[in-house]
Amino acid sequence: MHVKKLFTLVFIQKENEILLGLKKRGFGMNKWNGFGGKVEPNETIIDAAARELKEECCLIVKPGDLKNIAHLEFTFEGQPTLMDVRVFSTKIFEGTPKETEEMKPKWFDNDGVPFDDMWLDDKLWFPYLFQGKPFFGHFHYEGFDKILNYKIEEQVSMEAFYANRKLK
């Protein structure tokens, strides 16, 4: 049995660009990633996603403009924790990305994403993100640099995915 911990992950997109942040500390340090973090008690997941985005790169999004596009699970060999990550994207935002203590933001062309400096799983599922296909992914790591096994399943919709998940 795993202990589930809930996280958010937000990708801000323009027509042919995506905003990533270089994580300056903590989990995933020195990797480019979307913006996100832990969901606090008494906070909705979507409010947590908007809060973390603002804290990490100073951009404002209305929670209602965040589209849930995927769900990711990460487990680590020998560890009891399951990272349960709800992934959102939007093209609607206010402000200019600013560097914070946690993240250094930068726009990348969709065909120039720095996969060599990202989590290994990202290059496996970014094609779904760019094609707007909802998906579920599970990745089982050994340490932080080796994926022992994984699955990626395209979904009809994320609503259907969560409805089905609740029944299990």
Ligand SMILES: Nc1[nH]c(=O)nc2c1ncn2[C@H]1C[C@H](O)[C@@H](COP(=O)(O)OP(=O)(O)OP(=O)(O)O)O1
């Ligand atoms: N393998 C992976 N691939 C990926 O693309 N994103 C991942 C990932 N594993 C974790 N993430 C994301 C989820 C979440 O947005 C973020 C980790 O959350 P946090 O930044 O809150 O972690 P920290 O341990 O730094 O927490 P704080 O110290 O409380 O800021 O990394």
